[in-house]
Amino acid sequence: MKNHTKQFLLLALAVLTTPILSAQGILGGHVTGNVQIDGQISSADSVIGAQDVPEKLLMNARADILYTNGDFSAGLRFEAYHNPMLGFKSQYKGEGIANYFVRYQGDIISITAGNFYEQFGSGMILRAYEDRYLGLDNSLRGLNVTLRPFNGITIKALAGKQRYFWNYSNSIVRGIDGEVNLNSLISSMAESKLRATLGAGFVSKYEENQSIYADPSHIFNLPLNVGSGAVRMDLAYGNWGLQTEYARKGQDPSVMNDFIYRNGEALMINATYSQKGFSANIQAKRVDNMCFKSERTESGEMLYINYIPAITKQHTYAFLSMYPYATQTTGEMGLQGDIMYKIKKDTPLGGKYGTDIHLNASVITAIDTTQVPGPGIGYQSDWFKTGELYYADASLEIAKKLNKDLKLTCTYGYQIFNPVVEGHPGDLHHNHIVVADLTWKVDKKNVLRFEAEWMGSDSRFNYDVNDKRCGDWIMGLVEYNFTSAWFVSVSDQYAYRDGIGNYYNVSIGYTHGATRLQMGYGKQREGLLCIGGVCRMVPASNGLTFSLTSSF
Amino acid sequence: MKKIFLTMICLALGSIAIAQNATLPQNITVKALDGTSVQTSAIQNDGKPIILSFWATWCKPCNRELNTIKEVYEEWQEETGVKLVAISIDDARSASRVKPHVDGNGWEYEVYIDQNQDFKRAMNVVNVPHTFVINGKGEIVWQHTSFVEGSEEELLEVVKKAAAQTE
Numbered sequence: 001m002k003n004h005t006k007q008f009l010l011l012a013l014a015v016l017t018t019p020i021l022s023a024q025g026i027l028g029g030h031v032t033g034n035v036q037i038d039g040q041i042s043s044a045d046s047v048i049g050a051q052d053v054p055e056k057l058l059m060n061a062r063a064d065i066l067y068t069n070g071d072f073s074a075g076l077r078f079e080a081y082h083n084p085m086l087g088f089k090s091q092y093k094g095e096g097i098a099n100y101f102v103r104y105q106g107d108i109i110s111i112t113a114g115n116f117y118e119q120f121g122s123g124m125i126l127r128a129y130e131d132r133y134l135g136l137d138n139s140l141r142g143l144n145v146t147l148r149p150f151n152g153i154t155i156k157a158l159a160g161k162q163r164y165f166w167n168y169s170n171s172i173v174r175g176i177d178g179e180v181n182l183n184s185l186i187s188s189m190a191e192s193k194l195r196a197t198l199g200a201g202f203v204s205k206y207e208e209n210q211s212i213y214a215d216p217s218h219i220f221n222l223p224l225n226v227g228s229g230a231v232r233m234d235l236a237y238g239n240w241g242l243q244t245e246y247a248r249k250g251q252d253p254s255v256m257n258d259f260i261y262r263n264g265e266a267l268m269i270n271a272t273y274s275q276k277g278f279s280a281n282i283q284a285k286r287v288d289n290m291c292f293k294s295e296r297t298e299s300g301e302m303l304y305i306n307y308i309p310a311i312t313k314q315h316t317y318a319f320l321s322m323y324p325y326a327t328q329t330t331g332e333m334g335l336q337g338d339i340m341y342k343i344k345k346d347t348p349l350g351g352k353y354g355t356d357i358h359l360n361a362s363v364i365t366a367i368d369t370t371q372v373p374g375p376g377i378g379y380q381s382d383w384f385k386t387g388e389l390y391y392a393d394a395s396l397e398i399a400k401k402l403n404k405d406l407k408l409t410c411t412y413g414y415q416i417f418n419p420v421v422e423g424h425p426g427d428l429h430h431n432h433i434v435v436a437d438l439t440w441k442v443d444k445k446n447v448l449r450f451e452a453e454w455m456g457s458d459s460r461f462n463y464d465v466n467d468k469r470c471g472d473w474i475m476g477l478v479e480y481n482f483t484s485a486w487f488v489s490v491s492d493q494y495a496y497r498d499g500i501g502n503y504y505n506v507s508i509g510y511t512h513g514a515t516r517l518q519m520g521y522g523k524q525r526e527g528l529l530c531i532g533g534v535c536r537m538v539p540a541s542n543g544l545t546f547s548l549t550s551s552f
Numbered sequence: 553m554k555k556i557f558l559t560m561i562c563l564a565l566g567s568i569a570i571a572q573n574a575t576l577p578q579n580i581t582v583k584a585l586d587g588t589s590v591q592t593s594a595i596q597n598d599g600k601p602i603i604l605s606f607w608a609t610w611c612k613p614c615n616r617e618l619n620t621i622k623e624v625y626e627e628w629q630e631e632t633g634v635k636l637v638a639i640s641i642d643d644a645r646s647a648s649r650v651k652p653h654v655d656g657n658g659w660e661y662e663v664y665i666d667q668n669q670d671f672k673r674a675m676n677v678v679n680v681p682h683t684f685v686i687n688g689k690g691e692i693v694w695q696h697t698s699f700v701e702g703s704e705e706e707l708l709e710v711v712k713k714a715a716a717q718t719e
């Protein structure tokens with residue numbers, strides 16, 4: 001990043017692009033992009049554990065600029081962290097061009113040179129992705145080629161190095177993936193009721209040797225190449241659907257698995273039945289030693305090559321998502337079921353507008369393990385036996401339009417949470433949560449929304465464990481919208497028994513087209529921010545936050 | 553570094569002026585609900601307008617938007633010939649729930665899954681819901697993020713205008 005030649009080249013690129021822009025009428029093409037600026041002013045608060053910020057103002061900013069001309073496109077992203085906001089890693093400090101690429105996308109071949117994002121199947125062996133809110137960017141810098149030689153066949157091949165803050169990992173990731181859609185490939189199956197897609201992929205990581213001591217007199221004999229492969233199938237027949245993927249990984253001793261020489265494996269099965277107004281879905285998974293990173297000594301949430309999704313429901317209400325579940329890539333088993341049902345209108349239960357019912361339940365446990373002493377495979381595992389309970393939840397949501405202007409959603413949830421998934425052992429937390437959410441369309445331009453939440457828990461706050469989520473909570477929120485342009489909201493979360501903390505917040509937002517400005521003042525709870533089962537710790541904050549996003 | 557930043561700002565400002573001409577990217581691959589890969593060039597509506605809505609199963613305002621439009625969708629189609637194409641940005645965690653979610657809600661939209669988020673990036677979508685209106689020539693004539701009840705009226709006005717443009 002601090003390389004002057006590179007800076008010059010990029011500047012030259014930027015300058016060269018400008019005439020293309022001005023000659024837009026002749027050369028064609030479009031420039032689009034998006035900008036996001038987030039800032040935060042936080043001051044100390046001993047009750048919620050907010051620290052003083054010596055810089056006073058923390059700010060994250062980024063801008064993506066994309067140039068498209070027919071089958072060609074090129075893009076770059078500027079990022080600046082002065083200094084990184086609370087919860088973002090301090091290694092992000094600084095600014096520069098974090099991402100650039102050129103791409104040709106034809107009918108048969110697509111080629112990307114530079115930074116790219118890619119996923120094989122459900123991502124169990126490879127998923128290079130970014131999540132700006134988690135501060136995660138696993139993009140690969142290198143070459144990515146996609147071939148579609150015949151209708152129904154897709155082949156992807158890639159090689160690159162993974163982004164690590166402002167640098168790149170010292171390993172190389174290579175992969176190939178093929179997918180066949182039988183209905184597109186075989187003409188006699190084109191109209192078949194059976195829809196079938198099959199796929200397989202392989203990913204290999206090369207990392208140089210290093211001296212890591214098993215004990216003062218022994219060093220590990222580390223594999224330099226680690227391979228991982230997966231097969232998958234996606235079938236649909238009428239209202240039925242079945243998706244399944246099985247992945248394996250070779251020996252990959254790393255800091256994440258305490259340097260054991262054990263193969264990894266993961267299986268995911270998803271079955272669905274759906275028709276208009278009703279759907280049911282059941283998901284099962286088993287993951288054993290499937291943490292795949294591009295550096296063996298990286299312990300944090302960075303440098304993941306693969307992605308093992310959490311199968312618990314992603315809740316959005318504050319108390320339902322206070323204890324999010326983070327995937328345990330070293331080993332877990334899980335089962336999840338989901339039912340949606342729409343009671344028809346003009347029936348006794350459905351009323352004039354119908355009623356929506358949504359039921360969800362999941363349970364996640366550790367895998368069974370029997371330790372094998374000494375360095376080696378680490379443990380043995382009985383495939384069908386479960387270990388300790390990590391997480392379980394069940395929720396019922398009923399949504400009903402009461403009349404033309406009023407809509408009520410009521411949710412009940414029950415959770416059992418094992419704090420060991422966040423790395424600190426302790427008693428299980430059992431929580432009951434009730435949410436009522438009422439939207440009142442006052443007239444065509446004014447909409448009010450009220451939300452009340454309650455959480456009863458058997459957890460008790462104490463200063464030794466210092467888990468600020470413990471205890472019984474109530475919350476209220478009022479939100480006023482003037483068209484989709486303006487909103488103001490006021491909320492408060494208060495631990496009324498066996499807990500600590502009073503988190504109030506006032507927010508105001510303005511949206512015009514694809515530009516949105518939002519400001520908030522109040523207290524933010526420390527906790528895990530989770531998206532897709534990937535989580536990041538966010539410290540408590542107390543003060544002002546603002547966010548500007550714009551697409552053009 | 554400052555120079556680059558300034559150049560980028562110029563680029564950005566310059567682009568706003570021409571953003572009106574932007575069209576739908578053509579060769580991005582998304583998945584239909586039956587698992588078939590589809591190129592974005594297949595998103596067509598015979599010269600009539602398209603509402604392109606980026607959403608996710610876990611996004612409450614997105615669901616409110618798509619459920620609200622569901623109630624008036626038939627009327628809108630009759631009046632303007634519009635088609636709503638819903639692009640799910642659900643990732644591996646929830647992508648398998650998109651079809652049950654769509655059926656369970658009784659949506660009759662054309663739905664695609666953009667699991668690797670290539671389409672989302674190409675359209676500069678930052679947050680969902682993010683809704684575009686595309687006229688009969690394939691040009692993006694309007695976009696908006698966020699949804700509250702009642703703002704579907706504004707969307708209908710834009711769609712009507714887009715429909716009138718192409719007639």
